[in-house]
Amino acid sequence: MSAAVPNILTAARLVAVPIVVWLLLADGGADGPMRWWALGLFLAAAATDYLDGYLARRWGVVSSFGKLADPIADKVLILGGLACLVIVDGLPWWPLAVLVVREVGVTLGRLAVAADTVIAASMGGKVKTVLQLLALTLLMWPEGPAWFDTLGWWSLVAAVVVAVVTGIDYGRRIVAAARASRAPAAVTEADADAGS
Template identity: 50%
Template structure:
């Protein structure tokens, strides 16, 4: 964060704003979520039903940390570029591990996993492709997409959920996933256009 003059005061006087460290509590929670992914995956593949429940609990706790780190970052002014990149990456790692595992267990068609992960990979590459122009933060639609994906995965992990409900929730998650992916493409193009115009001036 750069120092800028305070509005309404002597323009020669600059207000020094403290720089937010990338290693703050919000980002630590994000890193913890990443660390939970391999443990969740191992639990899901273990045959005993007790491990299945453990995997579900770990998945839900990891998903809730997404709300926690975002709230901490906003409430205490801990928003950083690292967090803007690491937070969605942690979400993608958790969701990706769950989808791939469910497909490997023959509980979810591979084409669904391919569509969702193809979108997630595309958006991630797009973020890095335009990062020199600026960071594209997660949108409201992206948050809705994540909630729907989590709900759909829980439906598949929770034994006994009727198949029509599973497919309905997963179908909604897939549609919103693709739709928000197109939105990111539009935002990236606009960001690049704005950056190019700024350089031209």
């Protein structure tokens, strides 16, 4: 049972996303009780990101599913929350657009080589996630002081910069993994041609 707990937490984070989105949209930027519920659920879901990784390492049950699904759950949570803030609070759309392109590109690249190689999260990717969580927490906070919005915005900008830099690095690693997986096949075909 313990082996399944980290993956269950990851799945719970995915389930929380539509609820957070619904609460934010239903609140409509009014900073009412639904906004507080959305913030609380967002923070609880974000906490599972640390907890599932910690438990997986502590119990020695790190899985390929966890390495792939965990970052996807993070992306869906953050992008879903950010999209809602663009809609209900009028937050500029361009950070969301840059992050969506980066996350979709990295995720598709990871899936393309998943059969042969798991591209684990880098330290830069973890820094990006922390910046995004900080930004969304501050920007989502109902009726927070003005400096919450200022710090939240610049944290988001910093997250976008880190996302672009790490996205390039992920792209390089994915291309290298794809080339490495094709190399044995090329050698096998060459051997077959030599023997025929």
